[in-house]
Amino acid sequence: MPSMLVPFLVAAGASLVLGVGGAFAALREPGLALKPLWAVLAFVGVGGAALVPHAPEQLYWFLGAAIPTVSFSAAAGSWEPEVVRALFPLGALVAWGRIYLHRNRQRSGHRA
Numbered sequence: 001m002p003s004m005l006v007p008f009l010v011a012a013g014a015s016l017v018l019g020v021g022g023a024f025a026a027l028r029e030p031g032l033a034l035k036p037l038w039a040v041l042a043f044v045g046v047g048g049a050a051l052v053p054h055a056p057e058q059l060y061w062f063l064g065a066a067i068p069t070v071s072f073s074a075a076a077g078s079w080e081p082e083v084v085r086a087l088f089p090l091g092a093l094v095a096w097g098r099i100y101l102h103r104n105r106q107r108s109g110h111r112a
Contacts, residue, residue: 005056008049012086015069019043022092025099032102042095045069045087053081 022042027035044067050060069089072081 003057004051004059008051008056008059008084008086011049012070012084015045015048015086015089015092018089018092018096019045019069022089022095022099026095029099029102031106032099038095038098040067041091042089043067043069044089044091046090048085048087050083050085052083 019042023039026032026038026042029035032038044065046065047063048061048069050062052058052060064087066085066087069087069092070085072084074080075082
């Protein structure tokens with residue numbers, strides 16, 4: 001198994017879990033203002049890596065922003081991925097941070 005494949009897939013899975021978890025947490029947080037905005041922001045990724053499954057020994061690094069944080073491109077008429085992309089889940093981290101602040105403010109008696 002190529003050395004970069006497993007860490008890349010772990011990072012892609014973590015990015016996806018943080019994004020989906022952040023979106024659900026934002027939507028379920030009682031009293032949080034602008035819930036839909038925070039839920040969509042949880043899926044925004046910034047910068048990342050791309051892997052070609054036919055040559056998994058090399059990662060391609062890139063800078064940019066995209067929704068969703070994990071995606072793939074397939075050949076025409078096929079579901080087999082040609083390129084798999086995983087971005088750093090910056091939007092999810094910001095959404096989780098906002099939820100954390102909201103909960104702390106509620107505990108201390110302040111309104112968010």
